[in-house]
Amino acid sequence: MQVASSVPAPVDLAADGRPTRMNASTHVSTVIRTNPQDDKALIQELRAGSESAFVGLVTRYNCEMIRVALCFVRDEATAQEVVQDAWLGVLKGLATFEGRSTLKSWIFSIVVNQAKTRGVREARSIPFSSLAAQEASGTEPAVDPSRFLGPDEQWPGHWAQPPQSWGQDPEACFLQAEMMGQLAHCVESLPSAQRTVLLLRNVAGHDADSICNTLGITMTNMRVLLHRARSKLRNELERYRSELPASAQSTQ
Amino acid sequence: MMDCNELVEVITSYLEGDLPQADRERFDAHLKECPYCVIYLEQMRATLRALGEIPLESFSQAGLDNLLAAFRSWRTEPQ
Numbered sequence: 001m002q003v004a005s006s007v008p009a010p011v012d013l014a015a016d017g018r019p020t021r022m023n024a025s026t027h028v029s030t031v032i033r034t035n036p037q038d039d040k041a042l043i044q045e046l047r048a049g050s051e052s053a054f055v056g057l058v059t060r061y062n063c064e065m066i067r068v069a070l071c072f073v074r075d076e077a078t079a080q081e082v083v084q085d086a087w088l089g090v091l092k093g094l095a096t097f098e099g100r101s102t103l104k105s106w107i108f109s110i111v112v113n114q115a116k117t118r119g120v121r122e123a124r125s126i127p128f129s130s131l132a133a134q135e136a137s138g139t140e141p142a143v144d145p146s147r148f149l150g151p152d153e154q155w156p157g158h159w160a161q162p163p164q165s166w167g168q169d170p171e172a173c174f175l176q177a178e179m180m181g182q183l184a185h186c187v188e189s190l191p192s193a194q195r196t197v198l199l200l201r202n203v204a205g206h207d208a209d210s211i212c213n214t215l216g217i218t219m220t221n222m223r224v225l226l227h228r229a230r231s232k233l234r235n236e237l238e239r240y241r242s243e244l245p246a247s248a249q250s251t252q
Numbered sequence: 253m254m255d256c257n258e259l260v261e262v263i264t265s266y267l268e269g270d271l272p273q274a275d276r277e278r279f280d281a282h283l284k285e286c287p288y289c290v291i292y293l294e295q296m297r298a299t300l301r302a303l304g305e306i307p308l309e310s311f312s313q314a315g316l317d318n319l320l321a322a323f324r325s326w327r328t329e330p331q
Contacts, residue, residue, distance in 0.1 A: 049327035051320065051323065054320070055320070087319050087322070088322055091322060092326075141257075141261075142261055142263070148255075148256060156255070157255030157256060157257045158255060158286075159256045159286075159288045159289075162291070163288060163291045163292050163295055165294075166291075166298060179302075180302070180305065183303070187303070198303075202300055202304070203303055203304065208268065223264065223265065226268075227264035230264060230296065230299065230300065231260070231264075233299050233303070234292075234296050234299045237295070237299055237302075238295065
């Protein structure tokens with residue numbers, strides 16, 4: 001990265017020579033800031049040159065950004081580069097950022113745009129809207145239809161093979177590293193557009209409108225993709241749990 | 253009356269809060285009658301909560317150093 005070789009700035013002075021107000025403190029901000037008021041305070045800290053505010057921002061969003069970038073580019077190394085470039089774009093735009101979206105949405109829209117451009121340059125991607133339409137087309141039942149009673153049964157459309165309870169505290173099971181690894185693996189295995197929508201909605205926490213705008217897809221397709229992705233993950237976790245030894249299940 | 257196989261298809265709209273009122277009432281009415289769909293809904297919620305807990309790989313120190321260098325040069329430049 002070119003900027004790394006530029007002359008290091010004095011650490012304790014802001015652009016206008018005033019001492020920056022966060023320098024006395026070395027803590028890294030880990031507070032999740034999502035509402036506009038908090039954004040405003042954070043942006044002020046960043047514009048004042050607060051290094052801890054910047055490190056806090058990077059550590060908070062960097063991994064999610066890499067995942068999002070990975071939806072558009074070939075490998076993790078490229079995704080890392082895209083995200084580095086996106087952070088430079090964030091720095092460049094910070095002075096003029098008007099706060100019409102949340103800081104988080106803005107940052108993610110930068111990384112998505114950079115990753116899309118990069119993906120196109122690598123001649124890998126087809127337009128996201130086409131991919132989305134393709135993955136949202138046809139029918140794809142949320143649950144295997146054979147698990148429901150047929151039209152000739154007494155209760156057609158009701159469960160024939162119902163889901164089994166995951167216990168009083170399903171999270172206790174999910175928090176096991178193996179289970180979480182399995183979930184992460186399932187997310188990676190989702191079709192590309194479904195994965196992107198799911199990550200933006202359920203991992204990055206974006207609202208539906210901003211996802212449609214950022215990706216250039218219709219609300220209808222966005223909903224279908226999200227539904228298919230979520231249904232698949234539940235099915236996979238159900239399958240995974242059913243294959244655990246009975247002793248592991250009963251301890252939950 | 254909503255059947256189980258319809259419920260599993262509108263569950264995302266239900267959880268996203270954009271299921272039309274009439275369907276929402278049918279959904280809720282079905283849940284009162286069907287313990288299996290209650291389990292299904294809870295599993296879906298648990299899946300979504302777990303998604304928020306996937307451990308993320310830590311960010312490499314070299315990458316962070318580069319960004320910090322960029323940040324330092326950014327704040328000395330006129331904006």
